Amino acid sequence: MIAFLYSAPENSVEDYQQVETEEEEGYSIPETSILKPLLILIFLIGSFLPLPLPSEYLSPWITVLTGILIVLPGKSALIESKIMNSWYLRESNQTVFILSLILFSINIGLLYQRDISSWLSPPEITNRLDGLKDGEHVSYAKAKHLNREWAILDGVNLRTPTCRTQSDGMGYCRHTGLDTKNGTYKFMLIGNSMAANHARLFYQECGPKAKSIYQMSIAICEPLYHLAHGYDCSDGIENIEKQIKIEQPDYLFIFSRFIDIGDPMPPNVTSLENDPVYKEMKNHLDIHMESTFFLVFFTGSVIPEL
Secondary structure (H helix, E strand, O other), rough: OOOHHHHHHOOOOHHHHHHHHHHHHHHHHHHOOHHHHHHHHHHHHHHHHOOOOOOOHHHHHHHHHHHHHHOOOOHHHHHHHHHHHHHHOOHHHHHHHHHHHHHHHHHHHHHHHHHHHHHHOOOOOOOOOOOOOOOOOOOOOHHHHHHHHHHOOOOOOOOOOOOOOOOOOOOEEEEEOOOOOOEEEEEEEEEEHHHHHHHHHHHHHHHHHHEEEEEOHHHEEEOOOOEEEOOHHHHHHHHHHHHHHOOOOOOOEEEEOOOOOHHOOOOOOOHHHHHHHHHHHHHHHHHHOOOOEEEEEEEOOOOOOO
16 A cells, blocks of 8 residues: 555546546446356355365465455445545555554454463463462353363463473473472473373472473374374484483373374284284383383373274
C-alpha cells in the first residue's frame, strides 16, 4: 500500500474521478462468471469437511484460490476499491504509515498472544502439579479457564520451569534448583514427549533426594528402537548412549510411548528371543545398564503382541 503511494502518478485521483463519472454515465463493470461463487462454495464446503487435510497441500491451494478470488473482476471489487481509494488517497503518507504499523502490531500480537503471555507471566514452581498454590481457592470459572488453557497449550506444558529446553519441551537439559552438595542420587530421564510430560512430576517426587537430574526428550523416537512411525531415530539413540556414558547416573528412567515395538512379531518368529525388535532393544538396554550404577526403570509396556 505504501509502495503504491510513492509510485502512483500525480493524476491518480483524477483517474479515479473519471472512472466514477463513467459509471454514473452508464458504464458498467462486466459481471463475474459462475467461477467466483463456485470458489466461495468450495471454501465453505472445505471448512465443514470432517476429514483432516494435510497442511502441505491445503495451504498452497488456499493461497491460490484466495488470489484467484481477489483478482476476479466484478462490481464488488469496484465498490471495495472506491471505498478504500476515497479515503486513503486523501490521507498523508505519515497517517497511512502509522495505521499500517498499528495493524501490523495487532496482527503480531494476535498471532503470538500465548507466547507473549507466557513471557510476561512465566509458569511458577509450586508444590502442586497444576501450578496452583497450596490453599488457593479455585472458582468454577477459573477451573473452566484452566482446563481450556491446558487443552490448548498441551505442547507448551511439556516445558518444565526447572529445565530449559527448546520451546516445545524437547531436547536436552539439566534441572536446576537441586542441592548439588547434599543430594544423594544422580537421576537421568530419557524418552520421547513422555519424558518431558513426566518431568515436573519426577522433579517434585525425586528432587529432594537428587543432586542431579538430566533430561533427554526426543520427539517421536522410542529410545531403544531406531524406527518410530517410519522415522529413523538412529542419531537420537546414539546421542542418548553417549550422554548416559558421560552422566553415569545412579538411576535411569525411560519414559516413552512404546508404539512400534508393541506391534505383533513377524509371522516367521515364534519366540521373543528371536524377535529382531527385541534383540535391538536388548542391545541398547545392555549398553545403558553398563553406564547406570543401580537400576533402570521402564514406564509402559515394552512387550510386543504375541
